[in-house]
Amino acid sequence: MHAHETTTDGVGSARDWWEQRYAERDGIWSGRVNAVLADVAGALPTAPGGGARRALDLGCGEGGDVVWLAEQGWDALGVDLSVTAIERGSRASVSAGVEERTAFVAADLATWETAARFDLVTASFLQSWPVEIPRAEILHRATGFVAVGGHLLVTAHAAPPHDDLPVEMREYRFPTPDEDLTALQLDGSWDVVAAELRPRTATTPEGDPHEVLDSVVLVRRAR
């Protein structure tokens, strides 16, 4: 399949598309933590007794957020559809010397299960084009992984992240904070901490600053 061919036949295609995208070059993301996660996680309370807090990163890509969380003292697990991305995440955690606090799993989040519960579940830009994924379903499932007292953070591109998007991404519909909040299907045990648009200045690989718009949804499981 050509890397930018549009297909609609489910998650097998999404896996192929992302594998091919990662195979195109070594390191497609910056390796740095996403700004919203750094702001949010940095402000969360520490664990009672000072123990390690557990974090789960959905669609972790090459592990920049997982490595950063581990560097901040979290036990961090990253899950991604792409085996290549997961291998890069593992290597990044070794390079950063935090491999003992990280774990990476290659899996489809539409079906992945865990008995573990996390103090923070985060999804940064878990968006897929041109091959759609059952994103709303994945976000709803993610609520089940959050421990009582824990948080779920969903950060998404709410607008095109740069000008020279591939043609098929121009058709992509970016989520609003309200849509992502609705997708979670929260019951009465949750508090909504934030559901808002946040503008941010990002830097292109060439080092040029440009404005991007993030959708940020942060909720807390109260009971």
Ligand SMILES: C[S@@+](CC[C@H](N)C(=O)[O-])C[C@H]1O[C@@H](n2cnc3c(N)ncnc32)[C@H](O)[C@@H]1O
């Ligand atoms: C735009 S990237 C974001 C990567 C990373 N969170 C970051 O901020 O750099 C989206 C990621 O979601 C992953 N992904 C897409 N669909 C998935 C699914 N159904 N299950 C698990 N991961 C998925 C892709 O492989 C890709 O790594």
